Amino acid sequence: MDMAVVEISLSGCRGLAYPDGTSDLYEHKRAVVILIAIILAGTDTSAVTMEWAMALLVNHPQVLEKARAELDAYVGQDRLIDESDLSKLNYLKAIILETFRLFPAAPLLVPRTPSSDCTIGGFDVPCDTILLVNAWAIHRDPKVWDDPTNFNPDRFKNGEAIGHMLMPFGMGRRVCLGSSLAQRVVGLGIGSLIQCFEWERVSEEAVDLSEGKGLTMPKLEPLEVTCKARDIMKKILPK
Numbered sequence: 001m002d003m004a005v006v007e008i009s010l011s012g013c014r015g016l017a018y019p020d021g022t023s024d025l026y027e028h029k030r031a032v033v034i035l036i037a038i039i040l041a042g043t044d045t046s047a048v049t050m051e052w053a054m055a056l057l058v059n060h061p062q063v064l065e066k067a068r069a070e071l072d073a074y075v076g077q078d079r080l081i082d083e084s085d086l087s088k089l090n091y092l093k094a095i096i097l098e099t100f101r102l103f104p105a106a107p108l109l110v111p112r113t114p115s116s117d118c119t120i121g122g123f124d125v126p127c128d129t130i131l132l133v134n135a136w137a138i139h140r141d142p143k144v145w146d147d148p149t150n151f152n153p154d155r156f157k158n159g160e161a162i163g164h165m166l167m168p169f170g171m172g173r174r175v176c177l178g179s180s181l182a183q184r185v186v187g188l189g190i191g192s193l194i195q196c197f198e199w200e201r202v203s204e205e206a207v208d209l210s211e212g213k214g215l216t217m218p219k220l221e222p223l224e225v226t227c228k229a230r231d232i233m234k235k236i237l238p239k
C-alpha cells in the first residue's frame with residue numbers, strides 16, 4: 001500500500017488520503033481505532049509502572065543507591081542515559097522486572113473466550129466463557145516465587161526474566177505488541193530520574209503501596225517524594 005495521510009479530527013473522520021487523490025473512509029476508521037488503541041494501551045500503563053517503580057525505590061534506599069552506582073559506573077555524570085545504555089544496565093533492568101512482577105499495570109490481562117469447550121487446570125470450561133488470567137496473583141504465588149511480597153530485584157540475575165511465570169505483557173497471540181517499546185520507555189524514564197536526582201520519601205514512614213482501582217492498576221494514593229538535582233543537571237541543561 002502506498003503511504004497515506006491519516007487526518008484525525010475531533011469532529012470525526014475526514015478520510016484516509018492516498019497520494020493518487022483517492023481516499024478510503026473504512027481504512028481511515030481502522031487507522032484511527034488502531035492509533036487510539038496504541039495511545040490508550042501505551043501511555044497510562046508505562047506511567048503507572050514508573051510511579052510504582054519510584055515508590056518501591058524510595059522505600060528501598062539501598063536498591064536506589066545500587067542502581068545509582070550502576071548508572072554512574074556505566075553512563076557517568078557527563079551525559080544523560082541513552083537507549084543504547086539500557087542493555088548494559090542489568091540492575092536497572094532487574095528493578096523494572098521486579099516492579100512488573102509486583103505491580104503489573106494490567107493485572108488481569110485481557111479477557112479470553114475459548115472457541116470450543118475445553119479443560120483448563122482440571123476445570124471444564126464451556127465455549128464462549130469469559131476467562132480472566134490473574135497475572136497479579138501468579139506474580140505473587142509462593143509456589144513460584146521465594147518470599148513473593150518482598151521487593152528483591154536480585155531475583156532477576158543479569159536483569160533476565162527466567163521462565164514463563166512473569167507475564168506483565170500477557171502471553172500468546174494477543175501478547176502486548178508494545179512490550180519492547182514499553183521496557184525502553186520505562187527503562188529510560190526511571191534511569192534518567194535516578195541519574196539526575198536524589199530521591200527521598202517525604203517522611204520516615206514507608207510509602208503506602210496499596211493498589212487503587214482502574215483499568216490500569218494505579219497507586220491508591222498518588223506518590224509524593226522529595227528530589228534534589230544532582231551535578232549532572234548543571235551539565236545537561238541548556239545554559
Ligand code: HEM
Pocket residue numbers: 037038039041042043045046049104105106109110111167168169170171172173174175176177178179181182186
Ligand atoms: C508498562 C507498559 C505496558 C504494559 C504493562 C502492557 C501490558 C499489556 C497487556 C497485559 C496486554 C494484554 C496481553 C494479553 O492479554 O495477553 C497488552 C495488550 C496490548 N498492548 Fe500493552 N502494555 C504496555 C505498554 C504498551 C505500549 C507502549 C503499547 C503501544 C505502543 C501497547 C500496546 C498494546 C496493544 C495494542 C495491545 C493489544 C494487543 C492485542 O490485543 O492483540 N502496550 N498490554
